[in-house]
Amino acid sequence: MDYKSYFDIPEGISYFNTPGNGLLPKSHHAWRRQREYDFFNPKGDLREQQGPFIDTVKAAFGGMFNCPTANIFAVPNFSFGFNTLMEGLDSSLSCALLHEDYPSLNYPVLYRGFPVEWITVDAAIETNIRAVVATKKPKILLLSIVQYVSGVKIDLDFIKQLRNDFPDLLIIGDATQYLGTEPFDFLASGFDAVGGSGYKWLMAGFGNGYFMVSDRLKAMLYAKAQQMDRPTEAMWSNKTILNTFFEPGHQDTLSHGTLLQSINFFNAIGLENVQAYLNELRDYAYQAFKKHNLLLPIAEQRALKSSVVNLQIPPEWYPQLLELGIRCFPRGGGIRIGLHIYNDKTDIDYLIKSIERIKNEL
Numbered sequence: 608m609d610y611k612s613y614f615d616i617p618e619g620i621s622y623f624n625t626p627g628n629g630l631l632p633k634s635h636h637a638w639r640r641q642r643e644y645d646f647f648n649p650k651g652d653l654r655e656q657q658g659p660f661i662d663t664v665k666a667a668f669g670g671m672f673n674c675p676t677a678n679i680f681a682v683p684n685f686s687f688g689f690n691t692l693m694e695g696l697d698s699s700l701s702c703a704l705l706h707e708d709y710p711s712l713n714y715p716v717l718y719r720g721f722p723v724e725w726i727t728v729d730a731a732i733e734t735n736i737r738a739v740v741a742t743k744k745p746k747i748l749l750l751s752i753v754q755y756v757s758g759v760k761i762d763l764d765f766i767k768q769l770r771n772d773f774p775d776l777l778i779i780g781d782a783t784q785y786l787g788t789e790p791f792d793f794l795a796s797g798f799d800a801v802g803g804s805g806y807k808w809l810m811a812g813f814g815n816g817y818f819m820v821s822d823r824l825k826a827m828l829y830a831k832a833q834q835m836d837r838p839t840e841a842m843w844s845n846k847t848i849l850n851t852f853f854e855p856g857h858q859d860t861l862s863h864g865t866l867l868q869s870i871n872f873f874n875a876i877g878l879e880n881v882q883a884y885l886n887e888l889r890d891y892a893y894q895a896f897k898k899h900n901l902l903l904p905i906a907e908q909r910a911l912k913s914s915v916v917n918l919q920i921p922p923e924w925y926p927q928l929l930e931l932g933i934r935c936f937p938r939g940g941g942i943r944i945g946l947h948i949y950n951d952k953t954d955i956d957y958l959i960k961s962i963e964r965i966k967n968e969l
C-alpha cells in the first residue's frame with residue numbers, strides 16, 4: 608500500500624522524525640485551511656460550537672479506541688493531562704516508575720512527593736515490573752508504553768495479565784509514542800488511564816491530546832471536590848466535576864478538530880492495515896539495522912519491536928544526516944528515528960546508504 612501518497616513529502620526528504628513530531632496528511636492541510644477560513648467568518652457559527660464540537664471529537668476518539676465518551680478528556684497535550692491526573696490523586700499512594708522514562712511522566716510524580724519504587728529497564732522489563740509489583744506492592748504503576756529514547760515497547764498482553772493477577776493495582780500508561788501504530792482497545796487493555804499527545808504517531812499536529820480513564824480511577828480523582836456541592840452556574844451545568852479540572856476553560860477547536868481528522872483518516876485506512884504495514888516495514892528495517900550493527904543491545908534482544916529505533920551512530924552525525932535529507936533527532940547515545948506509514952523500504956535503504964557514506968567520509 609502506498610501510504611506515502613497521502614502526504615506532501617518533497618523529493619530528497621526521508622522523514623524519520625515521528626518520535627519528535629509526525630507529519631500530517633495532505634487532507635488535514637485542506638481541512639485546516641477551510642476551517643480557518645470558515646472560523647474567521649463573522650456570519651458563521653463555528654465559534655459558538657466549541658463545546659459540542661469537542662464532544663464530537665471525543666466520541667470519534669472513543670469509537671476508535673473503545674472508550675466511552677464520559678471516560679475521555681480532551682487535553683492540549685500529555686503533560687497537561689498527566690499533571691491534572693496526578694494532582695487529583697492522594698499523594699500518599701505509592702507509585703512504581705521506570706528509570707529513564709519520559710520526564711513529563713516521572714517528574715510530576717516525584718515533585719508531588721508520591722512514594723516511589725523504581726523499575727530497571729532492560730530486556731526483561733516485564734519480569735522486572737512483575738517483581739516490583741509483587742514484592743513492593745505499589746498502588747500505581749506508571750509507564751510509557753513505548754520508551755522515548757530506547758524505543759522499548761511494553762508487552763501489552765503482559766499488562767492485561769498483570770491487571771488480572773493484581774486486580775487492585777492501578778496502571779497508568781503514556782501512549783504518546785504508541786497510539787496510531789496499531790488497533791488499541793482501552794476497556795480491554797488492563798489500563799486505568801491511557802493518555803498522550805496527538806502530534807506524533809496520531810499525526811494531528813500540536814495542541815491536542817487525550818486521557819482515557821477507567822470508572823474506578825475516575826471515582827478516586829479529586830475525591831474531595833466530587834463530594835462537595837457542585838457549582839450551580841448554568842454555564843457549567845453540562846460539565847462534570849472532573850471536566851472542570853481536565854477541560855477547564857475553552858478548547859482550541861482547530862487543534863482538536865485536527866485530531867478528529869486523524870481519527871477519520873485512520874478509520875478510512877484501517878488501523879489493522881497500519882499495523883500490518885508497519886510490521887512488515889519494521890521486519891525489513893530491523894534486519895538491515897542488525898546487519899549493520901546499528902541496534903541498541905536491548906532492541907536486539909527483545910522480540911517485541913516498536914516503531915521507535917535508537918540507531919547506534921554518533922549523535923554528532925546529526926547535521927550530516929540532515930544535509931542528506933534524513934529527518935531524525937539525536938537522543939541518548941545515538942540518533943533516534945521512527946518508522947511510520949509515510950516511510951517505506953526505499954527510505955530504509957537510503958538511510959543505510961547515507962550512514963555508510965558518512966562513515967566512509969570520516
Ligand SMILES: Cc1ncc(COP(=O)(O)O)c(C=O)c1O
Binds near residue numbers: 684
Ligand atoms: C513518551 C513520551 N510521552 C509524552 C511525550 C510528549 O509530551 P508533551 O507533548 O506533553 O510534551 C513525548 C514526547 O517526546 C514522549 O516521548
